[in-house]
Structure formats: C-alpha cells, structure tokens
Amino acid sequence: MAESQGSGDAALLRPDPAGPGEGDSAQTAGSPPPAPAPRGRPGARMRRDDLVAFRRALEMATRRTIMTPIVVAACVVVYVVMIVSGVPWWWAYASQLVPWGANDGARVILHHEYWRLPASVFIHGGLIHLAVNMWSLMVIGPLVERIYGHLTFAVLYLAAGIGGAIASAAFSPARVSVGASGAICGILGGLLAFLVAHRRTIPPTVFRQLLRDVLKVLVYMAVLGLVVANIDQAAHLGGLGVGFLSGLLLIGPWPVEPRLRARRMALRAVMTTLIAAMLSSSAVALVHRGGAAIPPFRHREDLVEQLAPIDRESTSIRMELARSIDLFQERDDPATQKAAGVLLGRLRARAAANVARMRKVRIADPELQGVSASMAESVSALQRRLDALDRYLDTGDPAAMAEARAALGQFQAAEHECEARHLRYIDRHGLAIPMRDRRPR
Numbered sequence: 001m002a003e004s005q006g007s008g009d010a011a012l013l014r015p016d017p018a019g020p021g022e023g024d025s026a027q028t029a030g031s032p033p034p035a036p037a038p039r040g041r042p043g044a045r046m047r048r049d050d051l052v053a054f055r056r057a058l059e060m061a062t063r064r065t066i067m068t069p070i071v072v073a074a075c076v077v078v079y080v081v082m083i084v085s086g087v088p089w090w091w092a093y094a095s096q097l098v099p100w101g102a103n104d105g106a107r108v109i110l111h112h113e114y115w116r117l118p119a120s121v122f123i124h125g126g127l128i129h130l131a132v133n134m135w136s137l138m139v140i141g142p143l144v145e146r147i148y149g150h151l152t153f154a155v156l157y158l159a160a161g162i163g164g165a166i167a168s169a170a171f172s173p174a175r176v177s178v179g180a181s182g183a184i185c186g187i188l189g190g191l192l193a194f195l196v197a198h199r200r201t202i203p204p205t206v207f208r209q210l211l212r213d214v215l216k217v218l219v220y221m222a223v224l225g226l227v228v229a230n231i232d233q234a235a236h237l238g239g240l241g242v243g244f245l246s247g248l249l250l251i252g253p254w255p256v257e258p259r260l261r262a263r264r265m266a267l268r269a270v271m272t273t274l275i276a277a278m279l280s281s282s283a284v285a286l287v288h289r290g291g292a293a294i295p296p297f298r299h300r301e302d303l304v305e306q307l308a309p310i311d312r313e314s315t316s317i318r319m320e321l322a323r324s325i326d327l328f329q330e331r332d333d334p335a336t337q338k339a340a341g342v343l344l345g346r347l348r349a350r351a352a353a354n355v356a357r358m359r360k361v362r363i364a365d366p367e368l369q370g371v372s373a374s375m376a377e378s379v380s381a382l383q384r385r386l387d388a389l390d391r392y393l394d395t396g397d398p399a400a401m402a403e404a405r406a407a408l409g410q411f412q413a414a415e416h417e418c419e420a421r422h423l424r425y426i427d428r429h430g431l432a433i434p435m436r437d438r439r440p441r
Helices: 002-013 044-061 067-084 094-100 105-111 116-122 127-148 150-171 181-197 204-227 233-250 258-289 296-323 334-359 366-395 398-428
Strands: none
Touching: 044 127, 044 204, 067 116, 067 127, 067 150, 105 116, 105 150, 105 258, 105 296, 116 150, 127 150, 127 181, 150 181, 150 233, 150 258, 181 204, 181 233, 204 233, 233 258, 296 334, 296 366, 296 398, 334 366, 366 398
16 A cells, blocks of 8 residues: 555655756757647656645645654554563454454444544554554655644544544454554545645646555555455545545645635634544444444353453352351351451452442343343342341341341352353354353353
C-alpha cells in the first residue's frame, strides 16, 4: 500500500534539480517560438510550474508537520511498553493484546467497552506490523497533514481509526484486531476527498499524479486483502470511507487564504463535533444491534470469563468450610468457638463479596442467562448457609443448623442446574468443548 503511494508523492514533491528557466532551451531573440507540447502530454516546464504552484500552496497551508511524528512516536512508545511488560516482540496472540486495548468486537458489544475503539489504533501485534504501518504513515501522513493542518489531521486520523474499528466489530465481532492501518486508510481517504473537492483548483499535472497514486494504492489494498487472510478488510474499508467523508466535511478552500483562517477554524470545530456525534451514534448502534451477530462460542467464552472467578471462589469457600465443620460441634470449648467465629467472619465476608461480584455479571445471550441465574442462586445459597451457621454458633438454636443444611441442599441443586444448562447450550450449538471445560469454572 505505502510503497506505491510513497514513490508517487516523493517524485511529485521533490524539488526540481534545475533552477527556474533551466532544463529547457531558452528562447533567443529572433529565434522561432518553440513548438507547442503534444496535446495531453504536458512538457517539463508545465510540470515544473504546476509543482512550484502546489508547493507554494502547501507552504501557505502548513509549513511543517507535527502530528505525524507525534502519532508515530505514540505507537512506538506503546509497543515498547508492551514488550517490556512481557508481550512477544515478534508476533503476539490475541489473548496477549486484549488486556492492552485490542478491538475485541465481542467485548465492545457485550460489555460496552467503547474505549477499545480508539485504543486499538495505537496497538500493534508485532515488529513487522508496527514497522509497515509506521513507514506507510510517514509516507502518506506529511502531505495530508500539510493540506489539512495539524489539528484537523489529528481529527481525521482518529475519526478514521475509530470508524475502521467500528466497521471491524460490526462485520466480524468474533475477531480481535489491532493496528493503525484503518486510520492510515482514512488518511488516504482524506487525500482522495481533497482531490475530489479541489479538482479544479489543483494544478492539472499534480492532480493527475496524485489521483493515479491514490487509485494504485486502493487497487493494491484490495488485492492484498484478498490474498492475505489475516488482513482486516472491514477496518481498512471502514477507515477509508470515514476518512473520505470526514475529509469532505473538514476540507477548506484551496489554496488557503490567510484572512479566512479564523472562519475556517470555526467551521472545522462544528464539523468535528458533527463527526464525533456520528461516530458515537454508530458505536451505540453497534452495541445495541450487534449482539445477534456474535457466534455462540464467543457468548460462551464471555460467560466463562465472568463466572469462572465466582465459581472458583465459591468452591474455595465451601471446601474451607467443609474442612472446619467440626468446630461447630464443640460448643463447650471457648477456644474452639472463638476459632469458629473468626473463620465464619472471614468466610462470610468473602461470600458477600462474591454475591456482589455476581450482581455485576451481564449476559446477553438469553439461553445463557439461565446459567447465570443458576450460578447466582448457588452463590446466594452459600451465603445463606454461612449466615445460618453464624446464628447457630451464637445461639445454639437447632433451627439455625437445619436452615444451614437446607441452604447446603439448595447450593448443590443450583450448581447441578447451572452445569446442566451449560451442557445443554454446548450440545445445542455443537461447540467442541473438552470435558474438563464443560463447567463454567
């Protein structure tokens, strides 16, 4: 992608080695005028004049680039911090990228983790991934930043990156994606918007050269996406589309007129707000309507991820209580009673925390909500058992001990129902789950 764009832009914007008037034979007095250049093929003088005019317009718009190197530095810093923290430097697995903010469509949709949409733009899965994207950005970014300006370029980059992430989550919610490529495609879309909006004011040879380069890159992207299975085409196309539309909204007059800068900045602030509102609406729509597109295995993974810590804590509490149940039978020994009271206090606090954790569980799949409900009942039954044992320890009332035994039966029944519902879901959807993992723990 970036190689085709880089060669065209570099050749187009490189200073002409010949000075003004050089490179063509100068006309002397009395000599016949030079023959006109062939129709449709501008001569060297026309190409040079167009290039000089375009470079002058760039100089008036933005003298130097700032945001492009800042974005590159941010991506590199994030990558280095990830490597120092233990993520493999060459190629990382999805499970290693998710904690850092990878665009996991299922998490965005099921848990409303909107922050992943912009965060994933600055995360890369390995050294080659980072190097290719940063090289492409350094080739394409400076020209587009000088056309749009620093802040507008930053808006364009973030909008395209977020738009690409939304498109990726919408079309492949089971996919985990990272990288700046969607945002870079959006920068390319912004350049295309500039060419469309100002096709009559851009010097003809410059316009044709840039348009050829953009079309070459788009064809290259399409072919690469068909050949390489790991490329997230949805993110690329989403970023390209959002970048193009955002560019049409954000582009100003060309060449830039200094006296209109204040008016242009005010208009761009309004358009930036409009773009942010459209992206926010798209993200909310994705969350509210995207659950049906998530495959059953991702719904189950989400269930296990939420319930497994709760199930492990319940099992730990129950086993510790079972090892110490004899303490409640020796009511005549003050030391034993004190030890039992301390143990119960600790276990009841853990059980209460587990119940609170269970209340925060959110399951989107209606079939799996029954599994969650059974788990919630088992956790509550364990807490009731501990409360009943505490009352028995204080009063010695046999009714309290009977209540504790009843709560144990309710706990076991709820656990059995939880596992049965989970197994029915696995079998109904044909999920290949190892026997040791057929319980959500």
